[in-house]
Amino acid sequence: MSTASTPTFGLADYVRTIGEVLDRRAANRVIIREVSVATKQLCADDRWLEERFRVGSPDYYTRHLLHRDPNNRFIVLALVWAPGQMTPIHDHSCWGVMGLIQNSLEEICYDRLDDGKRADYAKLEQSRGTDVGQGGVAYLLPPFEEIHRIGNTSNKQTISLHVYGRDLDEVNVFDQVTGKVSPMRIKYYSPECGDVPFVI
Numbered sequence: 001m002s003t004a005s006t007p008t009f010g011l012a013d014y015v016r017t018i019g020e021v022l023d024r025r026a027a028n029r030v031i032i033r034e035v036s037v038a039t040k041q042l043c044a045d046d047r048w049l050e051e052r053f054r055v056g057s058p059d060y061y062t063r064h065l066l067h068r069d070p071n072n073r074f075i076v077l078a079l080v081w082a083p084g085q086m087t088p089i090h091d092h093s094c095w096g097v098m099g100l101i102q103n104s105l106e107e108i109c110y111d112r113l114d115d116g117k118r119a120d121y122a123k124l125e126q127s128r129g130t131d132v133g134q135g136g137v138a139y140l141l142p143p144f145e146e147i148h149r150i151g152n153t154s155n156k157q158t159i160s161l162h163v164y165g166r167d168l169d170e171v172n173v174f175d176q177v178t179g180k181v182s183p184m185r186i187k188y189y190s191p192e193c194g195d196v197p198f199v200i
């Protein structure tokens, strides 16, 4: 959407809204419901997103850190995806919500069939695949709804918005064929932070 007026709901409003939900110490399912509403509102008019956070790479999808809660309760990211770029299968160990600023993403979700007692092994089964487009959201809700892979299966650049309920600096990556689980450090492309581009 593009009009001459200022967006009525920008990043600062979004961050404040999430903070207010968390201040109430709501259950994760309530957090996801309310953050999803705010995410749709923020993504409906993307003029708040600066050009420097729309920069991608032909070599990897690019994670721009937009906000880190001073109390480490959540982070907000913009991810830029060239056609064909996709994550491996991974988990999060926190709640999360994803919305689309530009174009669409495919999300493939997995159920864990083993008992989770081995840190280095998981038996996964694909549960569903969904195309998430503008106006739509996807969510992560541990312990059973938080393993997925996402990627840009279209032929245009995608920009997505992500909020996670912790400073997501490490995830587990899953090999569905061998069952191997590998912890992986992750980074941001954020000039202010001095971090290098993130690649997995």
Ligand SMILES: [Fe+2]
Pocket: 090, 091, 092, 148, 150
């Ligand atoms: Fe994810």
